[in-house]
Amino acid sequence: MKRSNKPIFWSLFGAGGMLSALVGPALIYKTGFSSQALGYERALLLAQNGFGKLAILAVIGLFLFHGCHRLYHSLHDFGIHVGPGLKAAFHGFAAAGTLAAAVLLAHIS
Amino acid sequence: MNTITIECLRYHPESDAEPRFQSWPVPFTDDMSVLQGLQYIKDHLDGSLTFRWSCRMAICGSCGAMVNGVPRLTCETFLRDLYPGPVRIEPLNHFPIVRDLAIDQADFLGKLQSVKPYIIPDAEPQGTYLQTPEQMERYYQYSKCINCLLCYAACPQYGLNDRFTGPAALALLHRYNADSRDAGKAERMEVVNTEDGVWGCTLVGYCSEVCPKGVDPARAVNQNKIESTKDYFFRFFRK
Structure with a gap:
């Protein structure tokens, strides 16, 4: 029987789900409504630190993988059966976004 | 009247x-x-x-x-x-x-058979199997399934794709995997690991809601998503 590759995407989905539930609302508040706490200056300091870069990458990448995986499955739930092409597009978008974030973070010094 | x-x-x-x-x-x-x-x-x-x-x-x-x-x-x-x-x-x-x-229950009966719903003992059983209440607790609720198929009628994923192994068969699969007397987990993981095994489930949870016997198939399936994920990544270290 053919083994599914879902464990890879489900792990990323699960990690993103947990992270978004734990820090998502707080991040929206801190960056969107309470700019003093995590304004540009402080966010830049965070992005200049090695661990800070990793944390930002995790938040962006895992949120993307979580969201894309959910959208992909929601289409199936609505009876729109997406083939492997669109599946690759969803996960590819998340991977590209993660890669772009990694590259940009690496350029912040 | x-x-x-x-x-x-x-x-x-x-x-x-x-x-x-x-x-x-x-x-x-x-x-x-x-x-x-x-x-x-x-x-x-x-x-x-x-x-x-x-x-x-x-x-x-x-x-x-x-x-x-x-x-x-x-x-x-x-x-x-x-x-x-x-x-x-x-x-x-x-x-x-x-x-x-x-x-027509034929589809389910085939799936039931595929999960090997019976104890597969070690090669050489050593007399009576003793089991603690804690060990029994791990599988007991899943053993209460009566194969009534209400969970299949409730499952939107089975409705969309009838190749999905489905709630009752996966709950019974877990019932035997979770039993301390059983040694057939590796055989059953082949079913768990497929696209139509646990990965056909999106955790809607309606199966557990309609079960008349208090079985929680959604929990069994999702515990086995973790098992399948461990199996996927750890297989490289095992041999």
Whole structure:
């Protein structure tokens, strides 16, 4: 029987789900409504630190993988059966976004 | 004595081009179940109505049907709770109809067989197997499944893709994997790990809601997503 590759995407989905539930609302508040706490200056300091870069990458990448995986499955739930092409597009978008974030973070010094 | 209208899906493939509904007024007492209502119709109003039943006490799992759109055992659903009605009875969702309310269970039975729902002991069993209450607790709730298929009728994923192994078969798979006397986990993981194994589930959870025996198939399936993920990544370190 053919083994599914879902464990890879489900792990990323699960990690993103947990992270978004734990820090998502707080991040929206801190960056969107309470700019003093995590304004540009402080966010830049965070992005200049090695661990800070990793944390930002995790938040962006895992949120993307979580969201894309959910959208992909929601289409199936609505009876729109997406083939492997669109599946690759969803996960590819998340991977590209993660890669772009990694590259940009690496350029912040 | 009150009367309630029972509206039943009829389908006799030899004479009906497609399913139709038929209604009967059924007199009932407070202690009468939907199943007894159907039996009243068969005995007094229309002997050609076909439905499955046996134990009348939620043990055999034969009498499942959609009652007002919800998968229920008709033997433990009471007409008094559905009054003033009408009560709409249909065969379980997602299964082919053999005749009236009787569905074809062949697909499920094949899946049940595929999960090896029996204890596969070690090569050399060493006398009596002792089991602590804690060890029994790990699988006990899953052993209460009566194969009534309400969970398959509830599962939207099974409705969309009938290759999905489905809630009851996966819960029973877990029942044996979680049993300390069993050594067949590796064989069953092959089913778990496929696209149509646990990965066909998106954790809707309706299966656990409709189960008449308090089994939680959604939990079994999702515990096995973790098992499958561990199996996927750790297989490289095992050999």
